[in-house]
Amino acid sequence: xxxxxxxxxxxxxxxxxxxxDWVEGLKLTRGEQMAVSHEEDGSLRIxxxxxxxxxxxxxxxxxxxxxxxxxxxxxxxxxxIQGSKKxxxxxxxxxxxxxxxRLKLLRTELPGVEVAEEKADSLxxxxxxxxxxxxxxxxxxxxxxxxxxxxxxxxxSVLENNVQLAKEVVERSREALRHYRMTIRQxxxxxxxxxxxxxxxxxxxxxCVTFALIARDLNRVVYHSSSIAGHLLDLKGKEIDREILGxxxxxSEVAYEMQRDVVEAFLxxxxxxxxxxxxxxxxxxxxxxMLLTKVIDTVRDMDAAVSLSMIARDxxxxxxxxxxxxxxxxxxxxxxxxxx
Numbered sequence: 001x002x003x004x005x006x007x008x009x010x011x012x013x014x015x016x017x018x019x020x021d022w023v024e025g026l027k028l029t030r031g032e033q034m035a036v037s038h039e040e041d042g043s044l045r046i047x048x049x050x051x052x053x054x055x056x057x058x059x060x061x062x063x064x065x066x067x068x069x070x071x072x073x074x075x076x077x078x079x080x081i082q083g084s085k086k087x088x089x090x091x092x093x094x095x096x097x098x099x100x101x102r103l104k105l106l107r108t109e110l111p112g113v114e115v116a117e118e119k120a121d122s123l124x125x126x127x128x129x130x131x132x133x134x135x136x137x138x139x140x141x142x143x144x145x146x147x148x149x150x151x152x153x154x155x156x157s158v159l160e161n162n163v164q165l166a167k168e169v170v171e172r173s174r175e176a177l178r179h180y181r182m183t184i185r186q187x188x189x190x191x192x193x194x195x196x197x198x199x200x201x202x203x204x205x206x207x208c209v210t211f212a213l214i215a216r217d218l219n220r221v222v223y224h225s226s227s228i229a230g231h232l233l234d235l236k237g238k239e240i241d242r243e244i245l246g247x248x249x250x251x252s253e254v255a256y257e258m259q260r261d262v263v264e265a266f267l268x269x270x271x272x273x274x275x276x277x278x279x280x281x282x283x284x285x286x287x288x289x290m291l292l293t294k295v296i297d298t299v300r301d302m303d304a305a306v307s308l309s310m311i312a313r314d315x316x317x318x319x320x321x322x323x324x325x326x327x328x329x330x331x332x333x334x335x336x337x338x339x340x
Contacts, residue, residue, distance in 0.1 A: 073106060
């Protein structure tokens, strides 16, 4: 950090000198127009009009440095999530056609990614999405809607013993991972660039953290909804006692209502709604306990008993992550303000 003295000039204005290396690095000259913005933390942001403060976020990965393709794929996805606009994969040798084919499949997992350039020994991905076009609240709202529909259909597949619907739920849940990666990417970019943060509705770094938390918690809710459908597939068409089905429906109603209300509380910054939804956790836990007791007492098929118990656990965990989302909502609202 460099220190500068505030100087007062004629007319009552104030000036401060700019670091020489910064000016020369941007090739600025006398008379350049500068954009000055007031930040909420009391600081000033200075950006030359002729040379916008835009970051490239480009990364190059050497194929030989990774033990296998899976590790490389994971790193590409991580760099995408962390805001990279261009990801280059280079090799000292020709990259086998099968390896390239597999790497190109990452385009189906990472929204907005396309192959920008391809050579025998290299492959470059470019992210074409304009980050300022996707507000974080809108992404959270869409994820919540997706998650609620997924839980609804997962439970419906159990109540109706609908194997086809269960398979569709499992397949659909994979789309949620793409959406999650894009949401976290938006969070990462907003933490790196205040211009992007402002464009997508993020107030400050503190709020940025709460968006990351709710995205993670919603992704976990989606996982457990998918898991419910998976456990129905494990039952392999076995008949389920009507009373047990009714109890599964009861827990699902509580978990569904909690999930719906806590996301609304987050988006509307409604602390009272968040607290009320959190209070339903005891009801969800009690219903799970009653269901588990019923399963233990009446289901003689051990595999079926395990699958039904796991369904009960997944529904209770959806309720549990709803409590976590309520906590995210409260952390978004109940923040101290600085006194200037």
